[in-house]
Each structure stands twice: as structure tokens, then as C-alpha cells.
Amino acid sequence: MTTISAPAPTRPWKASPKDRLRDVALFLFAIVGTYVVVAVTPMKGKLAYFGLFFIFYMALTAGFQWFTRGSAAAKDAFVNSLVAIGAVVTVIPIASIIVTVVVKGSKGLHMGLLTTDMSMSAPTDPIASGGLLHAITGTLTLVVLALIMSIPIGILTALYLTEIRGSLTRPIQFLVQAMSGVPSIVAGLFILSAVLYPITKGYSGFMGALALTILMIPTVARTSQEVLKLIPNDLREAGVALGGTQWRTVAMIVLPAARSGLITAVILGIARIAGETAPILLLTGGGDRVNPNAFSGSIGSLPYYIWKSFNAGSPEAITRAWAGLLVLMVLVLILFSLARLLGTRKVAR
Amino acid sequence: MSTIAPERAVPTPRELTTEPRFSDKVFRAVVTVGGLSSLIILGLIALFLGYRGFEVLRQEGFKFLTSSDWSISTDDAGNVLESHFGLAAMLVGTILCSIVAVAIALPISVFSALFLNFYAPGWLKKILVTVIDMMAAFPSILFGIWGFLVLMPSVEYWAKLLHHYFGFLPFFKLEPYVVTRSPFVAGVVLAIMIIPIITSVSREIFSQAPLDRIQAAYALGATRWAMIKAVVIPHGKSGVIGGAMLGLGRAMGETVAVYTVLNIVFQVNWQMLLGAGGNVASLIILKFGEASPYEIKALMAAGLILFFLTLIVNALADVIVRATGRSGR
């Protein structure tokens, strides 16, 4: 094998230092232009800066390309800026939400937040009195109950769509999609009309969990279906060829192979329902004290606590609402990161 | 030659029957029942809401959709003396808010999906996809309260600008000058909620644009934008529309975010900047607290209408997205 002294690899299509300098110059020109226009015209405010800067930048880059390379390149440069705006505008609200919740919510944090409930305090009391214990335990209760009901149904639906593949696959696929679009308030009304009024006649955590189950099933079913689809077919055939029944093949080969992906599906389902508010407002009653019995009596939850505090309106109550939102957001973020972490090794054996 | 070719008997195909074992029969039965759960639940929702709302729907008839009068008077014993239930104002509000939301969210989502697929370097794409997916998992109460306390003050400013420069258009007109808590503000909050949904659907569809056509366009001297216009947009058009319909469905059914932001008024209002409106879902939360049993029935009927509305929008979305999936292959 002849060894040839190869030259160093280069990437001549990447921007050269000169190109970068030009880009920076255009960027700076756009900033200067924005400042001048904001200073001399009545247009003011963050939005004016933001909007004008993009208009300047777009015009400068597109104009530059027009003179050096012609109209096609100018249009291309124009769209370059446009899609960048799209991405920036998409990300700004997320950043704003996270920053606001952290800044405002942290003011409502105190030592007793996770150890006391609101049975002895009102939302308008000073922040140091009362806490979130009832809301956190309540949310946990609701989520666990909803999990117990929705995991089997969701995974069975996914199994029907991937393993049985009967004549109803297409309609059921559609119905699962339709179910994921059911407004949460409608799920709440349904439980109200079908269970709470005719049977239990009183608020309870279980009622809330039933409504959350309806909302969680499609998320679990669709994500599980995606995961089960990734399990290679020869694994199934190997199971059946070894003389296993379909039931044993699914239970001992397919489901274990998809385990971490199924966990991801469940976690995404939890993230979907943990902050769901509308059906909780209709069905749980939102008590202020820790209620260990999920089947009778009103029960608190994070969304209900946030809602109640927010509507109480006083500065203390609003701070409580932000603190509740912070706890809820952290919960959702943790769940989401867990799902991501597991999801990256979805089909790992 | 003399021998007559024996007539070839075509054998009748043997039937391949597999008699499943008992355990498999049970397994298939259980899974099928589980698979039918979505059908059962959706059917029960329609059945129960229809059953509870039937009385009101019969009494009000078509007026339930066309009038905007929502009032009930009872005597001291709690018997209903007179009642009028009409959803028109709320239906208009539902449509107005969700259309504003989609109109704002669609271009932004398409641009950011294009950015993610064709412009962003790999590391940035990875971060942004995670962040946007995470945003899709945020609870709506978070958007509602953030929208009310943080976004509204600045949207008011934009609303005033819109009124100032585009006031000659009927839906930007503002007769009594009340801009806070308008359908426009609610629409902006809903737009922020559905941008992640439309972005991820669009991103998925765009990433399936055929690579050989993309290369063909570049080889013909296309700029990136010319390539996108010639290959990616025709490929992804109907998928993006389907994604927008999914977002529309979500926006129509949203309760808490709209209730928090909107000033709910029973009056048909097409002026999106005026601080009056509401949607069906927020009406249910508003009236539920102090509703009499008869009014609850009216709310159930309203829920039924909302259920069918979102079902239709989702069905359309499904049909459109699937149609693209097939033609793309």
C-alpha cells in the first residue's frame, strides 16, 4: 500500500475570515441604523428595536448580495434573515416564560413550602404561612391513579395497532388521533355527566384522575406505537418460530425490548396531564388540606392551587401562584428530561 | 401428437387455517378490547353529553347556535322560570381567537421549521428541537398566567399600533377604545401555545423532502431558497396545512389560557382588538361555579358542540396529513 503524503483537508465553502468580517460589519451597521432611527423617529420600545434591527439587517444583507451576486442571491439572503426571525420569535416566549417563572416564583419559596398545606392560611396571607404540601400530594395522587388506568389501555391500544393489525387498525388509528384532540374541558364535562352526577355525587381525586386518563391514553398509545414499530420484525418471527405463542412472544420478547421506550411514552403522558387545569376545576373540588383518600372528598392539586391563588388577586396570592408555577414547571422539566434521556436509547437491547 | 394432453386439473387451493391456541385467543381478545377503548370513550362522550344536553338543545333548537343570549331566571324555590341559552357570541369568539392564533403561528412555525431543517448547524438544531418540544409539554395554565401578567402589557401596545395603522379594516376597528383582554391578545397567547405543535409537524414533513430532488435543484444552480421553493414547499404544503389544523383544534378547545386572558362578554364581536369576547370552553368554566342544574345541562350541550367542532377539525387534519404521507412515497 503506497503511502501518499496528503495535503491538509480544507473546506473552501466555509466562510473565510473576510466573509466573517463582512457579516460582522453588516450586523454592526444594522445596529447603528436601528439606534439612529429609534432616536429620531417616534418609534420606541423593545419591539421597535427588534423589528427595525431585523428590517435593517435584512435590507443590508439582501442589498449586499444584490450588488455582488444578483437578485437570486438577494432573495436567498432575505429568506435567510426571515427564517432566523422565525426561530428567534419561537424561542423568545420560551425564554421569557422560564425567566419570569424562575424570577417571580423564587420570591414565593420558603422553608415550609413543601411541608405545610393551606388549611390554616388563606391565599392572601403573608407568603411564609402555608405551603404546597396538599397540592403536591394531590397532584401525585391524581397522576398515580391516572397512570394505573391509562398505561394498560394506552399500551393495549398500541399493541392492537402494531401486533394484531386487524381490519380496524386504520379507524382506530384515526380515533386515537381524534381522542388526542378532545379538549380537556370536554373530558371533564364527560366525567361530570357520566360518573360524578349519576354515581358518586361528590368531588374526589378519582373523578379528576378519570378525566386525566382520557387525556393521557392517546399520548401513551401514540408514543408506544412509535416505539413498538421500531422493534424489528425478525425478533417477533424468531419468537413465533421457536414455538412461542403470540402472547408469549409479545410479553417476553417485544415488550421487554421496547421497555425504555414505553417508559418514555408514560413519562410524556405524565408531562401532558400534570399541569392540566380545566377538568381539575370541574371535578376535584380543590381542598386546602392534605387528603389521603382519593375516593372521597375534595383534593388539592398544583394547577388548582395556582388557579385559586391567581384569582385571589392580592400581591401575596399572585406570588403564591408564581411559586406554584415554578414547582409545576420544574416537575414538567424533570419529567421531560427523563423522557429524553430514556428516549435516546429507545431500542437498546 | 396423437395423445390428447391430459386436462390439467387446477388444484383447489388449500385453506391455510391456523387455529390459535387458547392463550392467544385470550390475548387477541384483550388487546382488541383495549384497542377499541378509544372508540368506546369517544362514543360515550358524545352519548352522555348529548343525553344531558338534550333537553336544552330541544328547547332552544337552532337558536342555541345563533343567539347570544345567556340568561336564566328562577323563582325562590329554584324552579326555572325563564331561560335563554345561545352560543353565537362564544362560537364567534372561539373561531376568532383560534384563527388569529393560527394566522400568527403558521408563518412563524414554517420559518422556524425551515430554519431547523435547512439552515441551523447540527448542534443548534439539537438544542432548539429539545427546547421547542419541551415547550409543547408546558401546561396551558403557565401560558395563561404568563400571557396575562407579562405578555398583555406589550401586546396592548402592538394592538394600539395595529388599530392606528390598519383601523380602516373592519376587524381592526376599535369603537369603544378598550384594548386589554381582547380576542387579539388571547389569539397571541394561543399562537405561542401552538407554535411548537405546528413547528414539529412541519419539521417532520420537511425532513422527508426527497434528497435526490434537493440535489437536483442544487445541481441546477439553485440557491437554498430557490431549492426550498421548488422542492420542499410543494412536498410539504399539505402536511403543513394538516399541522395548522391540529394547532387550530388545540386552540379551539383551550380553556384556561383563554379564560385568564379574555374579558368574557356575551356579545357577538368580530373586532379582534376590542376587549370583549370569549370561547365555548371558557364559558363552561365561567358559568360552572354558580350554575343551577338546568344551566349545567346547557353547559353540557355547549361541551357537545365544542366536542364535535374539534372532532371535525382533527378529522380534517388527519385526512390532510395522511394524504401527503401517501403521495410522498
Next chain:
Amino acid sequence: MNDSHESEKENMETTTRPSSLADVANAKVQKAPGTRAMGTGLETRGIHAWFGKNHVLSDINLDFAAGTVTALIGPSGCGKSTFIRTINRMHEFIPGAAMAGEVLLDGRDVYAQGTDVTKIRLQIGMVFQKPNPFPSMTIGENVLSGLKLSQQKVSNKDELLEECLERAGLWNEVKDRLGAHGGSLSGGQQQRLCIARALAVRPQVLLMDEPCSALDPGSTLRIEETIRHLSDTMTIIIVTHNMQQAARVSDYTAFFLSDGGPGQMIEASPTSEIFSRPRDKRTENYVTGRFG
């Protein structure tokens, strides 16, 4: 392994089978390179290519005289396709790609700083392995799509359309249904449509990356005829696995080989020579079918 199968297919089409590849190469009209006024042609100087850390192509120096057809032959994975993709700068679309060397078109480096890459691709057209007409466009729109993509204006669109389809050998088959969609054509017709599309922007050089590998023998012959016609007015570089095809259509042939390391150019000669008296033992082994 593949070639014996393909030459069988060829055999069904051609009535008299020439005794050897060298005879095939000699049978066609020979032409002197560089006699026409169409620029000075294309040169590559020390081309190397990498995918990430993987060095796939090493030190390719080739001259392509104007108005000639050059065939690049060699076993799979020897870097032929990568090489032609460095010529019109399609190489850089693969993440992690890198290169070294120069590609000189009329003496100017296509990789020089400040070069507009879209202009380069207009001068160096490309036809791909699989026919890839734009599905959303009609036949006519497909042919003229290059002009639309690069925002060029032409006054006589209909003339250009007819001329390009005529040169690609497709005009008679599609002239009555220019408004039909490109997908309604057969595979061979689609490939000729793609050639017509590449011609419409009037490139100096046409790169063809195994243009017949997805086609039936009949369509292959039509495309080969088209290539011979086109070579009167442009420089053509064709990658092929089919040595019969190389012998039939090309004036020059270059043999590429990878010995496990980066692909190298072993030998480049006039086509009749490379098939009759190859200078390198490895070339001989390949063209006589002893390996590959």
C-alpha cells in the same frame, strides 16, 4: 460480477457483437480533442476528498479537453462519484466533507474565495444515478426549471424547450404532452428529461453519475446516443460500472481503484488504448474482468 450480467443484456440489443472492448472503442468515429471553440475545458489538480476523518480520494490529476467524453471506471467505492461531485461542488453538501486541490474551469478555480457556487453549478451540469424530475412540475416546467431556479430570463422559451428536448432525444415522444407531469414518463424518458433539464441552462460541462444504472437496455442505448450527440458541443464526464458503455461512448477513460485506502486514479488514456493495451497490470485485470 455485475458486468457479465450487464453485457448479456447489451448483447440482446446489439446485433453484431464486437470481439472485444477495444474493437468497440475503435468502432466509433474518433475525434481530436479540443478542436472546437468552447473554452479550454476542465482540469483537476491534486484533488483529495475526505468524509470526516475518512480519506476517500487521493491526488487526482485529470484534464478534460473541451468537447470530449471521458468515462470514469472502477469498482464500487473507489471514489469515482465523490470525484465528480467535487467538480461541481456538490461534495460539500455532505456533513463533515472536506477536500484539497483545485478544479480549474477555463483556468479559474471553482473553489476560489468569493466564487458564486450557484454560477459554477450552472456551468457544470449534472445528471444523477436515479432519474429525479421535480414531481410537482410538468414536463415543460421541468426542462425550464433550471432557469427558474437561478432566476434567468429567456425570451424564446418555446424554442429553448424544443431544442433541449430535441438534443436529449425526447422531443418526439413528449411534444404533445408537455403539460403532463414528469412522473408520467417511463424511467428512461425521465432520465432523458433530466438531461434536457440540465441542458437548458447551457452548461459547458455535463457530469453524469451512472446515468443508466437504473434503466433497461433499450433506454440505455438511447441515452448513449444522446451522449454522443451532446459531445459535439460540450465536455462530458460519465461515471459507469459498465465497461461496454465506457467503450461505446467515451474518447478517454480513467481507471480508479481503492486498495483499502483512499481511491486513486491508476491510469487515464484514450479509450481504445486502455482497453487494448493497458499500461498498468491492475487496469488490465479490471478491464479483462479478472476482478471487480
